[in-house]
Amino acid sequence: MDIALQYDPVMRRCDVVFNGRDFALDATPASAMLFSLLADRRAEPDDVLPDTVPDYLAPSTFIARRGWCGDWLDALGRLVGSRFWLLRRAKASEATRRAAESYVAQGLGWLETDRNLAVQVTVRWVKPGILGILARCGQTKLSLTRALAA
Secondary structure, eight states, rough: OOOOOOEETTTTEEEOOOOOTTOEEEESSSHHHHHHHHSSOOOOOTOOSSOOOOOOSOOOEEEEEEEEGGGGGOOOOOSBBGGGGGGOOOSSHHHHHHHHHHHHHHHHHHHHHHHHOEEEEEEEEEETTTEEEEEEEEEEEEEEEEEEEO
């Protein structure tokens, strides 16, 4: 069971759900899927970062590569989240769509290995510059759209 998250489409953010005085729990993989896809996973050393800021103005490499602070606590070195943020300035192309599909599958991959849940990912262009993501994990479906550079 995970702490329940609820997505607010108007504010475009997730928030923790409280049940009285305590955190509400989610027995489905929905909250885990939201966290896995919406949290920024740390960029790999060979990833091209989307910001084109001169080195002297850029934040330290540590900050520029993002990542969830809790990753440092995992003794096995597992990373949380998705590298989808790397596509923020990517152009609409088949290569971008494939990269997005790979990043989404990587972000949800732990549900297969740790929780033994089958994960299916479909990423397609729904409009120019808008990627549609459909992720299925067991009986749970999560559908998101992400705008990229035009």
